[in-house]
Amino acid sequence: MSADPFDELLEALRCLPGVGARSAQRMALQLLERDRDGGRRLADALATAMRDIRRCRRCRNFTSDEECRICRSDRRSSEVLCVVESPGDVLAIEAATAFDGRYFVLLGRLSPLDGIGPEDLGLDLLGERLDEEGVAEIIIATNTTVEGEATAQYLREMAESRSIRTSRLAQGVPLGGELEHTDRSTLAHAFSSRLPMR
Protein backbone atom coordinates (compact mmCIF):
# COMPACT_ATOMS: atom_id res chain seq x y z
CA MET A 1 0.00 0.00 0.00
CA SER A 2 1.40 3.40 -0.96
CA ALA A 3 1.45 6.39 1.35
CA ASP A 4 -1.58 8.64 1.61
CA PRO A 5 -1.33 11.40 -1.10
CA PHE A 6 -2.47 14.06 1.34
CA ASP A 7 0.27 13.15 3.84
CA GLU A 8 2.78 12.99 1.01
CA LEU A 9 1.84 16.54 -0.01
CA LEU A 10 2.20 17.85 3.54
CA GLU A 11 5.57 16.22 3.86
CA ALA A 12 6.72 17.62 0.48
CA LEU A 13 5.60 21.17 1.31
CA ARG A 14 7.72 21.15 4.41
CA CYS A 15 10.91 21.33 2.33
CA LEU A 16 10.10 25.04 1.82
CA PRO A 17 11.83 27.48 4.13
CA GLY A 18 9.64 28.62 7.01
CA VAL A 19 7.00 25.95 6.40
CA GLY A 20 6.21 23.75 9.36
CA ALA A 21 3.43 21.22 9.89
CA ARG A 22 0.68 23.85 10.38
CA SER A 23 1.45 26.01 7.37
CA ALA A 24 1.92 22.93 5.20
CA GLN A 25 -1.60 21.85 6.15
CA ARG A 26 -3.00 25.33 5.45
CA MET A 27 -1.35 25.45 2.02
CA ALA A 28 -2.51 21.98 1.06
CA LEU A 29 -6.11 22.65 2.13
CA GLN A 30 -6.14 25.99 0.30
CA LEU A 31 -5.09 24.34 -2.97
CA LEU A 32 -7.40 21.34 -2.60
CA GLU A 33 -10.49 23.20 -1.44
CA ARG A 34 -10.31 26.49 -3.29
CA ASP A 35 -7.64 26.60 -5.98
CA ARG A 36 -7.10 23.38 -7.87
CA ASP A 37 -6.03 25.31 -10.99
CA GLY A 38 -3.44 27.16 -9.00
CA GLY A 39 -2.25 23.84 -7.62
CA ARG A 40 -1.86 22.35 -11.08
CA ARG A 41 -0.01 25.44 -12.29
CA LEU A 42 2.32 25.19 -9.32
CA ALA A 43 2.96 21.52 -10.00
CA ASP A 44 3.73 22.19 -13.68
CA ALA A 45 5.95 25.18 -12.96
CA LEU A 46 7.87 23.24 -10.35
CA ALA A 47 8.35 20.24 -12.63
CA THR A 48 9.54 22.45 -15.50
CA ALA A 49 11.85 24.51 -13.33
CA MET A 50 13.39 21.47 -11.68
CA ARG A 51 13.96 19.91 -15.09
CA ASP A 52 15.18 22.92 -17.09
CA ILE A 53 16.89 25.35 -14.78
CA ARG A 54 20.63 24.92 -14.42
CA ARG A 55 23.68 27.05 -13.87
CA CYS A 56 24.87 29.52 -16.49
CA ARG A 57 28.22 28.28 -17.71
CA ARG A 58 29.77 31.74 -17.49
CA CYS A 59 28.37 33.28 -14.30
CA ARG A 60 26.85 30.26 -12.46
CA ASN A 61 23.53 32.07 -12.03
CA PHE A 62 20.36 30.08 -12.68
CA THR A 63 19.15 29.93 -16.26
CA SER A 64 17.25 27.60 -18.56
CA ASP A 65 19.79 28.16 -21.36
CA GLU A 66 23.48 27.47 -21.70
CA GLU A 67 24.11 31.09 -20.80
CA CYS A 68 21.86 33.45 -18.88
CA ARG A 69 20.23 36.57 -20.30
CA ILE A 70 22.72 38.93 -18.68
CA CYS A 71 25.76 37.06 -19.99
CA ARG A 72 24.28 36.95 -23.50
CA SER A 73 23.26 40.61 -23.61
CA ASP A 74 25.48 42.83 -25.76
CA ARG A 75 24.28 45.90 -23.87
CA ARG A 76 26.08 44.88 -20.71
CA SER A 77 29.68 45.94 -20.17
CA SER A 78 32.32 43.24 -19.86
CA GLU A 79 34.64 45.63 -18.10
CA VAL A 80 32.96 45.55 -14.71
CA LEU A 81 32.22 42.28 -12.99
CA CYS A 82 30.17 42.13 -9.80
CA VAL A 83 30.79 39.05 -7.65
CA VAL A 84 27.95 37.98 -5.36
CA GLU A 85 27.22 35.02 -3.11
CA SER A 86 23.77 34.01 -4.35
CA PRO A 87 21.30 34.39 -7.22
CA GLY A 88 19.11 36.38 -4.85
CA ASP A 89 21.86 38.99 -4.63
CA VAL A 90 21.78 39.41 -8.43
CA LEU A 91 18.02 40.00 -8.31
CA ALA A 92 18.43 42.53 -5.51
CA ILE A 93 21.16 44.51 -7.29
CA GLU A 94 19.29 44.41 -10.60
CA ALA A 95 16.18 45.76 -8.91
CA ALA A 96 17.91 48.48 -6.91
CA THR A 97 20.65 49.80 -9.16
CA ALA A 98 21.44 50.76 -12.74
CA PHE A 99 24.47 48.46 -12.81
CA ASP A 100 25.20 47.55 -16.42
CA GLY A 101 28.15 45.21 -16.02
CA ARG A 102 28.05 41.47 -15.57
CA TYR A 103 27.97 39.10 -12.62
CA PHE A 104 29.65 36.11 -11.17
CA VAL A 105 27.65 34.05 -8.66
CA LEU A 106 29.68 32.06 -6.14
CA LEU A 107 26.71 30.04 -4.89
CA GLY A 108 28.28 30.13 -1.44
CA ARG A 109 31.20 31.66 0.42
CA LEU A 110 34.58 30.57 1.64
CA SER A 111 34.13 28.79 4.92
CA PRO A 112 37.31 26.87 5.65
CA LEU A 113 36.06 25.63 9.03
CA ASP A 114 33.14 23.98 7.23
CA GLY A 115 35.41 22.61 4.55
CA ILE A 116 34.21 25.00 1.84
CA GLY A 117 37.24 26.11 -0.15
CA PRO A 118 37.92 28.10 -3.33
CA GLU A 119 37.36 25.03 -5.50
CA ASP A 120 33.75 24.80 -4.28
CA LEU A 121 32.93 28.32 -5.45
CA GLY A 122 33.92 27.99 -9.08
CA LEU A 123 36.82 30.35 -8.56
CA ASP A 124 38.85 28.58 -11.23
CA LEU A 125 36.08 29.46 -13.67
CA LEU A 126 36.18 33.05 -12.43
CA GLY A 127 39.96 33.07 -12.93
CA GLU A 128 39.51 31.99 -16.55
CA ARG A 129 37.01 34.78 -17.13
CA LEU A 130 39.36 37.35 -15.61
CA ASP A 131 42.16 36.14 -17.86
CA GLU A 132 40.05 36.15 -21.03
CA GLU A 133 37.44 38.86 -20.89
CA GLY A 134 39.36 42.05 -20.28
CA VAL A 135 37.72 42.81 -16.94
CA ALA A 136 38.98 46.13 -15.58
CA GLU A 137 37.18 46.23 -12.26
CA ILE A 138 35.68 43.71 -9.87
CA ILE A 139 32.94 44.87 -7.55
CA ILE A 140 33.05 42.59 -4.53
CA ALA A 141 29.52 42.30 -3.18
CA THR A 142 29.86 39.38 -0.78
CA ASN A 143 28.08 39.60 2.57
CA THR A 144 29.65 41.35 5.53
CA THR A 145 29.86 38.16 7.59
CA VAL A 146 33.22 36.71 8.58
CA GLU A 147 32.94 34.24 5.70
CA GLY A 148 31.89 36.96 3.25
CA GLU A 149 34.94 39.02 4.24
CA ALA A 150 37.24 36.01 3.97
CA THR A 151 35.87 35.48 0.46
CA ALA A 152 36.35 39.16 -0.38
CA GLN A 153 40.03 38.90 0.54
CA TYR A 154 40.45 35.91 -1.76
CA LEU A 155 38.80 37.77 -4.63
CA ARG A 156 40.97 40.79 -3.98
CA GLU A 157 44.12 38.70 -4.22
CA MET A 158 42.87 37.07 -7.43
CA ALA A 159 42.30 40.52 -8.90
CA GLU A 160 45.55 42.01 -7.66
CA SER A 161 47.63 39.22 -9.17
CA ARG A 162 46.06 40.20 -12.50
CA SER A 163 46.31 43.96 -11.96
CA ILE A 164 42.54 44.32 -11.90
CA ARG A 165 40.96 47.08 -9.80
CA THR A 166 38.65 46.05 -6.97
CA SER A 167 35.97 47.83 -5.00
CA ARG A 168 33.84 46.68 -2.11
CA LEU A 169 30.26 47.73 -1.39
CA ALA A 170 30.15 50.46 1.24
CA GLN A 171 28.93 49.41 4.66
CA GLY A 172 27.24 51.74 7.08
CA VAL A 173 24.20 53.19 8.70
CA PRO A 174 21.02 52.15 6.86
CA LEU A 175 19.18 54.91 4.99
CA GLY A 176 16.41 56.27 7.15
CA GLY A 177 18.05 54.58 10.10
CA GLU A 178 18.67 56.22 13.42
CA LEU A 179 22.12 56.06 14.96
CA GLU A 180 20.68 55.19 18.33
CA HIS A 181 19.09 52.05 16.93
CA THR A 182 21.93 50.97 14.67
CA ASP A 183 23.66 47.90 15.99
CA ARG A 184 27.00 48.44 17.58
CA SER A 185 29.28 46.75 15.05
CA THR A 186 27.58 48.42 12.06
CA LEU A 187 27.94 51.78 13.73
CA ALA A 188 31.58 51.13 14.63
CA HIS A 189 32.29 50.16 11.04
CA ALA A 190 30.43 53.13 9.59
CA PHE A 191 32.33 55.42 11.92
CA SER A 192 35.76 54.09 11.01
CA SER A 193 35.03 54.10 7.27
CA ARG A 194 33.35 57.53 7.19
CA LEU A 195 33.65 59.53 3.97
CA PRO A 196 34.41 63.20 3.23
CA MET A 197 31.19 65.12 2.45
CA ARG A 198 30.67 66.02 -1.14
Add this chain to the structure above:
Amino acid sequence: MSRVEHQPGWVVHRRPWRETSLLVEFFAREHGRIGLVAKGARSARSPWRGLAEPFVPLSASWSRRGEMGTLTGLEPAGDRHALAGRALWCGLYVNELLLRLLERDDPHPTVFDACEAVFRGLAGGDEPQSMLLRRFELALLSGMGVAPDFDFDAAGGDAIRPDGLYHLQPEVGFVPVERGGAGVFRGAAIRALAAGSTDQRETAREMRELMRTLIDHHLAGRELATRRLLAGAKGKSTGGSDS
Protein backbone atom coordinates in the same frame (compact mmCIF):
# COMPACT_ATOMS: atom_id res chain seq x y z
CA MET B 1 20.83 20.57 34.91
CA SER B 2 23.57 23.14 35.41
CA ARG B 3 23.32 26.88 34.90
CA VAL B 4 26.21 29.20 34.16
CA GLU B 5 25.91 32.98 34.06
CA HIS B 6 27.91 35.75 32.38
CA GLN B 7 31.00 33.92 31.23
CA PRO B 8 33.55 35.77 29.11
CA GLY B 9 34.26 33.98 25.85
CA TRP B 10 34.27 33.88 22.05
CA VAL B 11 32.39 32.17 19.32
CA VAL B 12 34.94 29.89 17.67
CA HIS B 13 32.53 28.72 15.02
CA ARG B 14 28.80 28.59 14.39
CA ARG B 15 26.61 26.94 11.84
CA PRO B 16 22.92 27.20 10.99
CA TRP B 17 20.68 24.79 12.85
CA ARG B 18 17.05 24.16 11.99
CA GLU B 19 15.06 27.09 10.62
CA THR B 20 16.34 29.99 12.72
CA SER B 21 18.87 28.67 15.22
CA LEU B 22 22.61 28.32 15.43
CA LEU B 23 24.93 25.64 16.72
CA VAL B 24 27.73 27.54 18.41
CA GLU B 25 31.17 26.35 19.46
CA PHE B 26 31.87 28.68 22.32
CA PHE B 27 35.26 29.08 23.97
CA ALA B 28 34.80 30.28 27.55
CA ARG B 29 37.75 31.32 29.64
CA GLU B 30 36.83 29.16 32.63
CA HIS B 31 35.02 26.33 30.85
CA GLY B 32 36.96 25.66 27.67
CA ARG B 33 35.25 24.84 24.41
CA ILE B 34 31.58 24.00 24.71
CA GLY B 35 28.77 23.31 22.28
CA LEU B 36 25.72 25.57 22.64
CA VAL B 37 22.41 25.80 20.82
CA ALA B 38 21.41 29.43 20.22
CA LYS B 39 17.66 29.14 19.68
CA GLY B 40 16.22 31.63 17.22
CA ALA B 41 19.55 33.46 16.85
CA ARG B 42 19.03 33.84 13.10
CA SER B 43 15.51 35.21 13.22
CA ALA B 44 15.09 38.85 12.29
CA ARG B 45 14.00 39.95 15.74
CA SER B 46 16.53 38.05 17.82
CA PRO B 47 18.72 40.26 20.00
CA TRP B 48 21.49 37.75 19.29
CA ARG B 49 21.31 38.21 15.55
CA GLY B 50 24.73 39.12 14.18
CA LEU B 51 26.20 38.88 17.67
CA ALA B 52 27.17 35.21 17.75
CA GLU B 53 30.07 35.88 15.41
CA PRO B 54 33.77 35.09 15.72
CA PHE B 55 36.17 37.73 17.05
CA VAL B 56 33.57 39.48 19.22
CA PRO B 57 34.31 39.52 22.96
CA LEU B 58 31.12 38.18 24.54
CA SER B 59 29.52 37.42 27.84
CA ALA B 60 27.38 34.29 27.67
CA SER B 61 25.00 32.44 29.94
CA TRP B 62 23.76 28.93 29.35
CA SER B 63 21.99 25.99 30.89
CA ARG B 64 22.94 22.48 30.23
CA ARG B 65 22.21 18.81 30.64
CA GLY B 66 24.24 16.36 28.60
CA GLU B 67 26.57 17.12 25.73
CA MET B 68 25.12 20.36 24.34
CA GLY B 69 24.13 23.43 26.33
CA THR B 70 21.39 25.93 25.55
CA LEU B 71 22.34 29.57 25.30
CA THR B 72 20.20 31.69 27.63
CA GLY B 73 21.98 35.04 27.42
CA LEU B 74 24.49 36.74 25.15
CA GLU B 75 25.91 40.25 25.36
CA PRO B 76 28.87 42.01 23.79
CA ALA B 77 31.72 42.45 26.28
CA GLY B 78 33.82 44.70 24.09
CA ASP B 79 34.28 45.78 20.51
CA ARG B 80 34.77 43.27 17.75
CA HIS B 81 38.39 42.77 16.80
CA ALA B 82 38.50 44.39 13.40
CA LEU B 83 40.31 41.71 11.46
CA ALA B 84 40.56 42.49 7.76
CA GLY B 85 42.21 40.89 4.77
CA ARG B 86 44.88 38.32 5.54
CA ALA B 87 44.57 39.09 9.25
CA LEU B 88 41.04 37.68 9.07
CA TRP B 89 42.37 34.47 7.53
CA CYS B 90 44.92 34.27 10.35
CA GLY B 91 42.09 34.69 12.87
CA LEU B 92 40.19 31.83 11.22
CA TYR B 93 43.38 29.74 11.42
CA VAL B 94 43.48 30.37 15.18
CA ASN B 95 39.84 29.29 15.44
CA GLU B 96 40.45 26.17 13.39
CA LEU B 97 43.30 25.19 15.70
CA LEU B 98 41.03 25.62 18.74
CA LEU B 99 38.37 23.52 17.06
CA ARG B 100 40.69 20.70 16.01
CA LEU B 101 43.09 20.54 18.96
CA LEU B 102 41.09 21.36 22.10
CA GLU B 103 38.74 18.82 23.60
CA ARG B 104 35.33 20.04 24.66
CA ASP B 105 34.87 20.89 28.35
CA ASP B 106 38.58 21.22 28.99
CA PRO B 107 39.31 24.64 30.54
CA HIS B 108 42.32 26.48 29.12
CA PRO B 109 42.52 29.99 30.57
CA THR B 110 46.08 30.57 29.32
CA VAL B 111 45.07 29.61 25.78
CA PHE B 112 42.10 31.91 26.11
CA ASP B 113 44.37 34.80 27.04
CA ALA B 114 46.73 33.95 24.16
CA CYS B 115 43.71 34.05 21.86
CA GLU B 116 42.80 37.49 23.03
CA ALA B 117 46.40 38.61 22.49
CA VAL B 118 46.64 37.20 18.98
CA PHE B 119 43.32 38.77 17.91
CA ARG B 120 44.36 42.11 19.31
CA GLY B 121 47.74 41.86 17.59
CA LEU B 122 46.20 40.86 14.26
CA ALA B 123 43.74 43.75 14.41
CA GLY B 124 46.49 46.20 15.39
CA GLY B 125 48.80 45.23 12.56
CA ASP B 126 51.96 46.43 14.29
CA GLU B 127 53.69 43.08 14.46
CA PRO B 128 54.26 40.57 11.64
CA GLN B 129 51.35 38.12 11.44
CA SER B 130 53.77 35.20 11.34
CA MET B 131 55.25 36.13 14.72
CA LEU B 132 51.81 36.58 16.30
CA LEU B 133 50.75 33.16 15.04
CA ARG B 134 53.97 31.46 16.25
CA ARG B 135 53.46 32.90 19.71
CA PHE B 136 49.86 31.72 19.78
CA GLU B 137 50.76 28.24 18.54
CA LEU B 138 53.33 27.87 21.29
CA ALA B 139 50.90 29.12 23.96
CA LEU B 140 48.29 26.65 22.66
CA LEU B 141 50.63 23.65 22.85
CA SER B 142 51.95 24.76 26.25
CA GLY B 143 48.39 25.20 27.52
CA MET B 144 47.57 21.70 26.29
CA GLY B 145 50.64 20.46 28.15
CA VAL B 146 52.27 19.02 25.03
CA ALA B 147 54.98 21.56 24.20
CA PRO B 148 58.52 20.18 24.37
CA ASP B 149 61.18 21.86 26.51
CA PHE B 150 62.49 24.84 24.54
CA ASP B 151 65.25 25.64 27.05
CA PHE B 152 67.06 22.32 27.54
CA ASP B 153 67.82 19.52 25.13
CA ALA B 154 66.29 16.06 25.51
CA ALA B 155 69.55 14.13 25.57
CA GLY B 156 71.66 15.41 28.45
CA GLY B 157 69.46 18.27 29.63
CA ASP B 158 71.98 20.87 28.47
CA ALA B 159 70.84 24.37 27.60
CA ILE B 160 69.86 24.76 23.92
CA ARG B 161 72.82 26.47 22.20
CA PRO B 162 72.05 29.04 19.46
CA ASP B 163 74.75 27.55 17.22
CA GLY B 164 73.69 23.92 17.85
CA LEU B 165 71.54 21.66 15.67
CA TYR B 166 68.61 19.73 17.11
CA HIS B 167 66.31 17.03 15.84
CA LEU B 168 62.74 17.65 16.96
CA GLN B 169 60.92 14.59 18.26
CA PRO B 170 57.44 15.83 19.27
CA GLU B 171 56.98 13.41 22.16
CA VAL B 172 60.57 13.67 23.39
CA GLY B 173 61.99 17.11 22.71
CA PHE B 174 65.01 18.58 20.96
CA VAL B 175 67.79 16.02 20.52
CA PRO B 176 71.24 17.41 19.62
CA VAL B 177 72.58 16.17 16.28
CA GLU B 178 75.71 16.77 14.23
CA ARG B 179 74.19 17.42 10.84
CA GLY B 180 71.14 19.10 9.35
CA GLY B 181 68.27 17.22 7.68
CA ALA B 182 64.53 16.69 7.87
CA GLY B 183 63.14 17.77 11.24
CA VAL B 184 66.45 19.36 12.26
CA PHE B 185 66.39 22.96 13.50
CA ARG B 186 68.99 25.47 14.55
CA GLY B 187 69.22 26.34 18.21
CA ALA B 188 68.82 29.99 17.26
CA ALA B 189 65.32 29.35 15.88
CA ILE B 190 64.32 27.35 18.95
CA ARG B 191 65.56 30.09 21.27
CA ALA B 192 63.83 32.79 19.24
CA LEU B 193 60.52 30.94 19.46
CA ALA B 194 60.85 30.47 23.20
CA ALA B 195 61.60 34.17 23.60
CA GLY B 196 58.65 35.11 21.37
CA SER B 197 61.00 37.50 19.64
CA THR B 198 59.53 39.54 16.87
CA ASP B 199 62.31 40.51 14.54
CA GLN B 200 63.79 37.25 13.38
CA ARG B 201 63.64 37.45 9.65
CA GLU B 202 66.27 34.82 9.02
CA THR B 203 64.67 32.24 11.30
CA ALA B 204 61.02 32.98 10.45
CA ARG B 205 60.71 30.14 7.97
CA GLU B 206 62.41 27.71 10.31
CA MET B 207 60.16 28.74 13.22
CA ARG B 208 57.11 28.15 11.04
CA GLU B 209 58.29 24.69 10.08
CA LEU B 210 59.12 23.82 13.66
CA MET B 211 55.68 24.75 14.96
CA ARG B 212 54.10 23.05 12.00
CA THR B 213 55.91 19.80 12.81
CA LEU B 214 54.54 19.92 16.35
CA ILE B 215 51.02 20.88 15.34
CA ASP B 216 50.86 18.25 12.61
CA HIS B 217 51.91 15.64 15.14
CA HIS B 218 48.92 16.52 17.33
CA LEU B 219 46.53 16.84 14.39
CA ALA B 220 47.33 13.20 13.65
CA GLY B 221 46.70 13.37 9.94
CA ARG B 222 43.83 15.86 9.94
CA GLU B 223 44.34 18.79 7.58
CA LEU B 224 43.79 22.46 8.26
CA ALA B 225 41.70 24.18 5.61
CA THR B 226 42.83 27.65 6.69
CA ARG B 227 46.45 26.64 6.20
CA ARG B 228 45.72 25.84 2.57
CA LEU B 229 44.03 29.21 2.26
CA LEU B 230 46.98 31.06 3.77
CA ALA B 231 49.42 29.20 1.53
CA GLY B 232 47.55 30.79 -1.37
CA ALA B 233 46.52 28.99 -4.53
CA LYS B 234 45.93 31.75 -7.02
CA GLY B 235 48.83 31.09 -9.37
CA LYS B 236 50.59 33.96 -7.70
CA SER B 237 53.45 32.63 -5.62
CA THR B 238 54.18 34.90 -2.71
CA GLY B 239 56.53 32.49 -0.95
CA GLY B 240 55.69 34.10 2.36
CA SER B 241 52.74 32.24 3.76
CA ASP B 242 52.20 32.63 7.45
CA SER B 243 51.11 29.29 8.72
